[in-house]
Amino acid sequence: MEQKAKEAASHAAIPVSISAMLVTLGVVYGDIGTSPMYVTKALVAGNGGIGSVTEEFVLGALSLVVWTVTLLTTIKYVLISLRADNHGEGGIFALYSLVKRCGKWLIIPAMLGGAALLADGILTPAVTVTTAIEGLRTIPAVHAVLGDDQGRVVAITLAIIIALFLVQRIGTAKIGHAFGPIMTLWFLFLGGTGLFFVFQHPAVLLCLNPVRGIAFLLSPNNHAGIMILGSCFLATTGAEALYSDMGHVGRGNIYATWPFVKCCLLLSYMGQGAWLMNNAANPELMGIADLNPFYQMLAPGLRPFAVGLSTVAAIIASQALITGAFSLVSEASRLDLMPHMQVFYPAETKGQLYIPMVNNVMLVGCVIVVLLFQNSAHMEAAYGLAITLTMMCTTLLLFFYLHEERKLKVAPWIFAAFFLLLEGFFFVSSLTKFFHGGYFTILMAALIMGIMVCWYNGTAVERRQFTLLPLRSYLP
Template structure:
């Protein structure tokens, strides 16, 4: 019994380190993006904050908790999850299902090039202008970019040596991170517990059509950033097991919600001070007690690095699955440690490094990167919904399948439309990367089909 408890605890700790890096770092930029939608601090109101918190809360509930944790995790292919594993379950039903699998896979790989850049940049920006004695090491945005580039470069370089030793520290760090998010959020929420009215969906729906909302329904493009890690949660099921995700998600979800609400409460109680400013500061860092500030930035940076590491290794796994389904050409797969579960694909690693570096130097600020971020993963989620519909229908659950399709496809189409509104502000980069990967997959898959048909015909003629 004691051994089982120990295994359960270790399994949960590992899950925190592997699965939740992406969604766990969303408090660094979600509220900042929602404030940016206002255009100026003078327009900020308590009603706007409550509406934003309501939209974020219900997005987490509907998209992450209900769709992925309660529904998608049940669609596993011998314990493996993710869009390619889901496609493998339904590919013999209808030939056209290859299309959503290709689009979703390409978009998910494109997202892997954006996440490291946006998360690490958001974390390092917290150090900009902070004095250490008489010196200010990171005095400008150019310094932020250089430090971010060095961190990411080191991260990509160490992949070939294996990350098992570093990986052992991921779980404890992420446990501290989520505990920190919850504590900071709870302390700030205590100053204005009335913000909890945002738990009602009424306030979120009201904000969508309120004149206080300067961008209308397109605000959902920023709201969606709160759930971008949900697809990774499903994809990583094979690494940690669904039971560990079921056990850890309530803790993670609670920590995220408390932090969002704590940021909202802080902004609400400092409205007059904020309205007098010319620009918004990142509310994640604004809520930190000065005594905790440096610790918070260091912890945020570690969490961002872990999120980046998870996306890199997740990309290796995704490419390996795509090769197995003949969606991509064969690549050399290495096992840098004694664990056969840990893989390294050199070509993928350096392509990710190059693309992430280009994204970093092209956008230069996390605010600009956020415009490109989210669009790719919205496409993946929509394609996953289509495949889930076919999976549930094949399990003789037609009513449930129709409900899943009608509910989530409508929500995701609205999110997609909202994300497309940022196309000219950076979303075009996401679309370009997705189309490049999609083109490669399309040519390789259908080229293989033609080659196989030609080989079969030649064989028949020879007979």
């Protein structure tokens, strides 16, 4: 009863309101909200380009995307994971705090998942901002200034990343209020443009049938084979950050905003699919290198606005993992997995925190990534591999939470078997990224986990020595 009372009190600190929902849109959904810019592009490229697009491909690939978002983000994270909070805080370390009494070995998946998520959090700002600045080249006036000199892109990217990390000290609430209206406009733009093309080709709604996706996955016309799941997985990479950011915005505000966000995302995907079915035979599209349906389907007069808005949205996408990293490190420090650091609370609302050391380390890491990889194509090759490890570790810990804490008997076994198998497929399909840049995030995750292991073992030895001192040692 006392535990339930504490949980209720923690959630009451961040009530559901229009203001809090606006903060949620600006803080939580940046990563997953920008996925329509590159998921369909990756699917088409992986299948052999626009010349290989058929109705079977469009409906099958879209079905895989729709059900990936539904199963992983909606069911696993929004409906199940958000219920597993530690006094209002979310994320894999908060989840471990709830189940650590179930077995000492559970510290291993907790450290592995946390390290992988933090490593992915260092990469995300670099890849999203670089992609956004490179996208501005599609506007002739901007291309005249930037040209093809990648050094200018790198310089602008570094300036934006430095500015993004410098504003973190003002707090999540103020950042969310600034970013919220922009992200609301972004999601309305996604949903509106997608709905326009869905009306033109309503047959695209057949992708909502999961049988279409399974049939295409096994079809000989699927040129990518199981590796197509690696592109589909990009549609849900922000789900883990959503869980980690719960302490900043409150569970109720995520519940209130996710239906709107999901509808807009799915409409955007289906709109791009409808455009592909209408234009697959267009000979003018065959000569476009690196074709991106998200931009190509828009009227020429609307495209500069879309590029500008998507650039701002891509920059905001970094916010979800930055704030998630603050929550993760805060929880890790309480568990003696990381050194105790100075924490600032920029607002009176529970969950609003800022850790200067984490902010500075992530800034340095992002700068190194930009200077090392130079362009987004190299960075995207490393993107998404580490996060599959985090999702599998979260599934394992959620099994113990449902089985031991919630006292469910059969459901946890079904949950674990289904999601571990599903995420295992995504992990295998993402392994092709390892030698193309994925090794970098894996190395960063290994470095972060090494720090956790050393600190945890060191503090464990210190605790044992402290408890073994004779009673007279404490007397004057």
